[in-house]
Amino acid sequence: MIERGFASREIAAKIGCKSHITILNLKKKYEKTSKVEDKQRSGQPRKLNERNERTIIRRLMTNECSNAVQLKKSLQINDEINVSSNTVRRALKRNGLSARVKHKKPLLSKKHCENRLKFAKRFKDWTVSDWNRVVWSDESKFQIFGSDEREYCWKRQGETLKDAHIKPTVKFGSVSVFVWGCFTSSGVGFLCKIDGGLNAELYRQILSEDFMETLRYYDLSVSDVIFQQDNDPKHTALLTK
Template sequence: MFNKAPHGKELFEDLRIRIVALHKDGLGYKRFRNNLKLSYSTVARVIQRFSKMGSIQDRPHKGRSTKLSARPVRQVQILASKNRRMSAASIALEVAEVEGPLVSAQTIRCTLQQVGLHWRHLRRKPLLKLAYRKARKQFAEDNLSKSMNYQNCVLWSDETKINLFGSNGVQHV
């Protein structure tokens, strides 16, 4: 059987207490649903849950609980924001040394994503420094008056390095 998505909002706890109290007083659903301005099915669902579970508290949610508590998460956030070049594996080891459980690097990456520290590509330095750009400009100005035959012999390249396979050395921070 498939779980259905929730329909609508959760009711406040004091409203659920009032519904159960009115039901225990012997009033029918239709009598007090108009006073509370709720639908019949909403009132019925609250009372059915109370009779089945014996409580009006929300049930615990499904899914695996988090491996890191709030304190190690803050520590991960501080370590990553102080040193953006620190790897997730080294952060995991440091957290385990101090107080937290030993977690994988992937858990650290997911934790950093959740707290808003997303990995970015390192900014590359300019390919040509200012001195080289000036030298190139000077070379072009000096050879402007030379013949076209000379300029055809000069190799005009843009220093672009292209990798067909493998990483081109991009680092994430």
């Protein structure tokens, strides 16, 4: 369009460019270099090339390393490349990876995984009516204060601190409530608060009272339901069975 005699303002208007100065700058650059691409920026070249970045991604994905610090040490020992942890983090971000807080999950051994797979295969063909027969139960501790879980809030930059932005803590430690509970396909069962510890004798008392009361409340008989519990020693004790 410049060669056809259009003014810079006309060109900017036709192509939707906000400033005609941009057109003039591109014209000058093309007249000097016969190109419109930006020149290579000055500064120190990257310490990690594409091959190095593929290496650290492979080590991360194969669980050889799990964080930037370990990747930095791995590069130093195995590849004789000395970089900072922040350099590794920037390389990971360039390749679409981002850091996240690890989720807490129970530690599973190889035997646990095998048993879970067997369980899934055994019950994969169950229907909804089959699962409706199951009464699920477990014990749980609810911490009133001092929970280890992270809590997040949203606030504007520069906004003063409000109650909604604070997670309250107490000096005397955590306060918790320990309970046993169960639920059926029809609804939740009776909740039993446990003071102190739970032993096999107390667990059997809970089954004979709270569990049986739950069945009576939903008009269920023992022969109609499948009681689900975990393999806690109190649950698997001979007298409990």
